[in-house]
Amino acid sequence: MTILKILEFPDPKLRITASPIDTFNDELQETIDDMFETMYAAPGIGLAATQVDIHKRLLVTDISAEKNQPYVMINPEVTKNEGNINSNEGCLSIPGYQDDVARYETISIKYLDRHGVSHEEELNGLLAICVQHEIDHLNGKLFIDYLSEAKRQKIRKLIQKQEKYSTNTESAG
Numbered sequence: 402m403t404i405l406k407i408l409e410f411p412d413p414k415l416r417i418t419a420s421p422i423d424t425f426n427d428e429l430q431e432t433i434d435d436m437f438e439t440m441y442a443a444p445g446i447g448l449a450a451t452q453v454d455i456h457k458r459l460l461v462t463d464i465s466a467e468k469n470q471p472y473v474m475i476n477p478e479v480t481k482n483e484g485n486i487n488s489n490e491g492c493l494s495i496p497g498y499q500d501d502v503a504r505y506e507t508i509s510i511k512y513l514d515r516h517g518v519s520h521e522e523e524l525n526g527l528l529a530i531c532v533q534h535e536i537d538h539l540n541g542k543l544f545i546d547y548l549s550e551a552k553r554q555k556i557r558k559l560i561q562k563q564e565k566y567s568t569n570t571e572s573a574g
């Protein structure tokens with residue numbers, strides 16, 4: 402297994418719309434395992450393929466503390482939504498920044514699992530929020546797109562500063 406490199410805002414590759422998956426081969430199984438390893442190592446509760454520069458409609462999530470509730474969702478589609486909730490979100494592609502965004506409280510989701518078997522489930526709570534955040538990634542959208550341009554500008558500067566800092570510490574050993 403391999404820990405994959407996570408793209409960071411404002412990388413334009415995060416804006417690519419992912420394509421549907423129609424082949425459930427060994428390469429896909431390896432990608433899924435690598436994505437779980439990358440997500441758990443980060444650590445994060447979700448990861449979209451887009452974030453690791455794979456532009457296919459695939460996401461993984463696990464909101465449990467014990468890492469024992471893994472979900473793989475391929476070609477996910479929200480078929481129903483209900484209610485609204487404020488969600489304080491972070492993103493592995495926007496390190497060091499959190500903010501509130503509006504999400505649906507409950508969603509019905511139709512998706513294929515890693516073997517290509519179709520499922521339809523109603524989700525709520527953090528899992529529903531996380532899946533909405535990941536589907537946005539597959540559509541080239543980030544949670545900061547719901548915020549003001551002024552806030553996004555601040556986040557660009559924050560990330561630039563973080564990059565400078567990590568470059569300096571690397572060269573200093």
Ligand code: GNR
Nearest residue numbers: 445446447448490491492493534
């Ligand atoms: O680890 C993550 N935590 C999180 C918290 C609130 C709402 C969404 C998320 S997803 C995020 C991991 C990530 O960036 N997935 O794309």
Ligand code: NI
Nearest residue numbers: 491492493494
């Ligand atoms: Ni994210």
